[in-house]
Amino acid sequence: MKRILTVQDISCLGKCSLTVALPVISAMGVETVILPTAVLSTHTMFRGFTVKDLSDQIEPITEHWKKEGVTFDAIYTGYLGTQEQIGQMERLVDEFRTEDTLIFVDPVMADNGKLYAAFDMDYARRNAALCGRADIIVPNLTEAAFMTGMDYRTEYDLSYIEKMLEKLAALGTKTVVLTGVSLSEGKTGVMGLDTRSGEHFLYQNDRVDASYHGTGDIFSSVCVGALMNGLPLPEALKLAADYTAHTIRATLENPKEPWYGVDFEATLPQLITDLERAKAQS
Numbered sequence: 138m139k140r141i142l143t144v145q146d147i148s149c150l151g152k153c154s155l156t157v158a159l160p161v162i163s164a165m166g167v168e169t170v171i172l173p174t175a176v177l178s179t180h181t182m183f184r185g186f187t188v189k190d191l192s193d194q195i196e197p198i199t200e201h202w203k204k205e206g207v208t209f210d211a212i213y214t215g216y217l218g219t220q221e222q223i224g225q226m227e228r229l230v231d232e233f234r235t236e237d238t239l240i241f242v243d244p245v246m247a248d249n250g251k252l253y254a255a256f257d258m259d260y261a262r263r264n265a266a267l268c269g270r271a272d273i274i275v276p277n278l279t280e281a282a283f284m285t286g287m288d289y290r291t292e293y294d295l296s297y298i299e300k301m302l303e304k305l306a307a308l309g310t311k312t313v314v315l316t317g318v319s320l321s322e323g324k325t326g327v328m329g330l331d332t333r334s335g336e337h338f339l340y341q342n343d344r345v346d347a348s349y350h351g352t353g354d355i356f357s358s359v360c361v362g363a364l365m366n367g368l369p370l371p372e373a374l375k376l377a378a379d380y381t382a383h384t385i386r387a388t389l390e391n392p393k394e395p396w397y398g399v400d401f402e403a404t405l406p407q408l409i410t411d412l413e414r415a416k417a418q419s
């Protein structure tokens with residue numbers, strides 16, 4: 138069985154970061170080791186949330202793992218609270234990376250043209266440096282704009298996306314994937330660039346007119362879980378995009394529609410069926 142380490146916060150209530158990554162990746166048949174960077178009462182879209190930073194636990198925990206000779210097939214980082222923690226991730230990646238370890242970085246810090254509370258431009262620059270060490274990064278357009286210095290636009294064409302992919306590639310990452318890319322009316326999806334081969338890939342599906350918290354974490358968790366199941370990247374991205382859209386639709390149908398996260402618990406069986414089908418076809 139493959140083993141992933143995922144490093145993100147625990148938002149106790151909120152259906153995001155580790156409370157999504159752990160169930161989703163485990164359900165996909167991959168051992169999921171967690172390293173919590175902070176404990177929050179809720180994610181940061183609630184008012185009055187509490188935070189306990191766990192930076193001082195990262196070194197003792199990883200030192201123990203090193204003594205135990207633990208290795209990982211992938212390291213997946215998500216929301217990190219501070220620049221100091223980004224530095225800690227760079228060291229962790231350097232210490233645990235082998236030739237076969239996939240380094241997957243989701244530089245969670247912004248959406249809809251704005252940085253999340255508590256992040257600033259220095260944080261964005263630091264995140265860009267971490268992205269440079271990764272094999273795959275999956276920023277949304279806002280995060281990519283902050284990391285590349287390009288303008289964030291809500292209306293754009295293919296050349297804007299290609300330029301953004303090239304600027305992201307200049308960070309040093311092997312494969313860059315932009316999420317939330319809409320190249321025609323009513324569609325949305327991802328566009329990626331393999332910086333070694335120069336190959337582009339694009340996947341567009343129907344846009345669902347709703348935006349929920351935690352969907353980026355679901356997308357990333359499914360993508361990394363699919364890669365660990367041996368799917369090629371374009372297939373993994375398709376599975377992740379389709380599952381995320383399906384889950385948003387299912388949430389919209391819930392009369393008690395929770396505002397703070399999606400009902401992924403109800404759609405996990407579908408994910409497993411779709412994963413098995415994709416594996417059989419690839």
Ligand code: PXL
Pocket residue numbers: 146148153154177179180181182216245253350351352353354
């Ligand atoms: O879903 C990303 C995320 C993760 N963790 C925390 C967050 C957010 C987004 O706002 O606040 C604590």
